[in-house]
Amino acid sequence: METNYSEETKKNFLTWIVQPNIEDFFEEHKTEINYTIMGYKFLKETYENNGRFDKDDMFKSFFRSFYYMRYIKKEYADFIFEEMDNVIRETLSLKMLKLEDVTKRICRGESIQFSFITKLLNLKNDELFPIYDSKVALVFHFKELMGTFDEKIKELCVRYDVIRKTYENLLNEDKTRYFLTMFNGQFKEATTLSGMRILDIVFWQKGKYIDENV
Structure with a gap:
């Protein structure tokens, strides 16, 4: 099932980005995409300057908004900010971070x-951790989450791995590299973002479109 989600989404994405109207899609959503890029860059720069999530009330307020x-x-939000600082401080290598355990600990x-x-x-x-979001989940056609607290978290982690592997596979495709060049040409502020983060933004925007039009 995991492979099916990944392969189907990858195939659909590679088909979508070569459509003649792909630039029209970005033009139609240009204002929103620019806001997403600028808002994200503000959050990332503020976090990198602070070195913590829990230090700056303005950062936390804007993040939630x-x-x-x-x-x-x-x-609860303040607790999550604080605990994530603790998790990152305690983790020797982010590549070794066990997301299922972290989620159970915090939630x-x-x-x-x-x-x-x-x-x-x-x-x-942003090169290692994509974002799991309800809009992105729509693009992957994930079904409604069912089960106990622990079962839901386990399933969310499985889905997260599907998203991450799909993005990693897409970033190795020539079509995706061409698409990223085109995207950076339209959105100059995106040139400092990783390919993984740009795919995050594009998948979220496409999921939002699906949510509003299907």
């Missing part, structure tokens, strides 16, 4: 904020 996470209680007794956690990890290293 930018990622549409105002619905999360401030106390036990509360709602599962898997997307929140991946968005923070993405700020730490």
Whole structure:
């Protein structure tokens, strides 16, 4: 099942990016994509300057607004920021980080904020950690999440691996490299972003379009 999700999404994406109207899609959503790029760069630069998620109230407020996470209680959000700082400090190598364990540690007794956690990890290293988001999940045609607390987290981690492997495979494709060059030509501020992060943005934008039009 994991392979099917990855291969189908990869095939659909490579077909989509060579369509004659792909530039029209970006032109139509240019303002929103530019806002996404600039907002993300602000968050990443602020985090890199601070060295922590939990240091700057303005950073935390903008993060929750930018990622549409105002619905999360401030106390819980502040706890996640603080605990993610602890996780990163305690982890010898981010490549060894066990996302399932981290999610259980942070979310036990509360709602599962898997997307929140991946968005923070993405700020730490956007080449290693893509973002899991409900809009991205639509592009992958993931089904409704079912099961117990632990089962849901395990499934989310499986899905996350599918997304990451799909992006990694896509970045090895000549069509994707050409597409990234075209994207950077249209969005000059994106040239400092990793290929993984650009795919994140494009998949989110496509998922938003699906959500609003299908």
